[in-house]
Amino acid sequence: MKIALTVWEDRISPVFDVANRLLLADIKQGRMVKTSLMEINPGSLPQLVEIFKRMGISVLICGAISEIPANIISDGGIQLIPFISGKTDHILDAYIIGKPIMPAFAMPGVKRCRRRRGQLLPLSGNEPNRGKRPGRVSS
């Protein structure tokens, strides 16, 4: 599977809406086989979703994101894991071994507001694997 992370230097970009660089990671059998960087234009979201689909990217990990881009990405069938912060290699390491990245890498104020009856809710509400805990590697 291929996942994408919006990056700023060596960490997750704080706001997706103005991020302009993606780290693409190709994961096979629980190992990262390849990473690459890609410049993006978050102003052209439908095109970005098309590029994701063409490249087989199924998951996007990003920082804070506004409602419209979040909806466009989720409606495009991309699993969105937003409001994540921290170093990208730490997040990738956790993601690959199936360690939940939420709440470990959640931005401040996010887990508190998203917790309901002790459960962590999917943040966009439109993820294809709704019901699973976000941030886990799907088998």
Added chain:
Amino acid sequence: MAKGPKNKKFDPEVTRIILESISDGVFTVDHNWKITSFNRAAEKITGIAAEEAIGRHCWEVFRSNMCEHDCALKRTMQKNKPFVSTSAYIVNHDKKQIPISVSTSPLIDANGRILGGVEIFRDLSLVEELRDALYSRFRMADMVSRSPAMKDIFNILPQVAESDSTVLLEGETGTGKELAARAIHDLSHRAKKPFIAINCGALPDTLLESELFGYKAGAFTNAVKDKPGHFAAAEGGTIFLDEIGETSPAFQVRLLRVIEEREYQPLGGVKKQKADIRIIAAANQSLSDLVEKGAFRRDLFYRINVVRLRMPPLRERMDDIPLLASHFIARLNRLRGKNITGLHPEAMEILMSHSFPGNIRELENIIEHAFVLCADGDIHPRHLPSHMISGTSGTITRRNGHDPVKAAEIQVINQTLARHRFNRKSTAAELGMHKTTLLRKIRKLGIKLPAVDGRSRD
């Protein structure tokens, strides 16, 4: 001797109380960009508790559009000087953008050492809401305007809508006749019933009849079963007949009968059907002129001319261009998921000097064109269609844009040429100069003329 205020020590508790009671969000950072204090207003605006914020990197907490590329705190700490009232937005945990204004200042101790930075931010949501409320004063349904010409229409529209009378809308193409018709429908008691718009000029006469009134099986070859028309589909609602001036006299007779008798007969049918429909007609030329020329039936004209509204062309409401442009930008931002902030002053200047023969539709197309080329931020002249910046269609060329006298001359000549369909002789006559003087000026100012010179028309 009493000590002066200089020697008085300030109680840190008092400082804390002051910070906690002000309505602006305040936080401080150290040299590692980690938050060291976070006041109550900051908690309220961001939705993040101080205990969660303190010790975290400021960008993880603040999450503004400036953090990554243009951090105000970074600028302040690098230049060791304050920055005030920078506009930005933050994204809260509900994925809502909160508009804010930001001021930053270095945090300096008594010995002049920089300890970090302080950021003060103000929630502008209320200001934006008030701006929206103000903006709503200039709108009616999907139409926006602050020009006096449109204000009259806005004032009269609710009464027109309530009256249920037949309405005639006149105006050039692209002036918003269909939007006005829809506004009348939406404001009327028929709002919950259908609104059907049909362009009479786009269909041949016989097809128009069958489309409007429907037909019965066997009415003509291939009419194998009954087909209800637009009148049946719009029952109880409103039908908008655009370009009514383009219809044939035979069709005008049938339409007159429908309006008079409030019933119609489908093609090939023998029974008349009742029509509880409001008719709004529109024409892009003066119907009274067509009546004088004998191209439009006088009796039908009087029937539909119960309430006549003239939609002014955009060149008569140039002060609406910024408002309309913002309206289209906001709408396209929603549709395309973009974050275009507005028009750069230079791009606005180009728009304001354009003659807009295609009216509001042309402006909408220009903004749509710019959306394709502009990724985010402001729309600049380079994002506008090339014909707008190359000096055709009445636009001031940028190379002359810095000379106001030349720019004004170009604008006046272009607009007069367009009005006279590029006929040089009549343009020169209106401008009060000889034709050769006009041609000399056209050459000197670099005004581009179309291949057709208009001589054959006048």
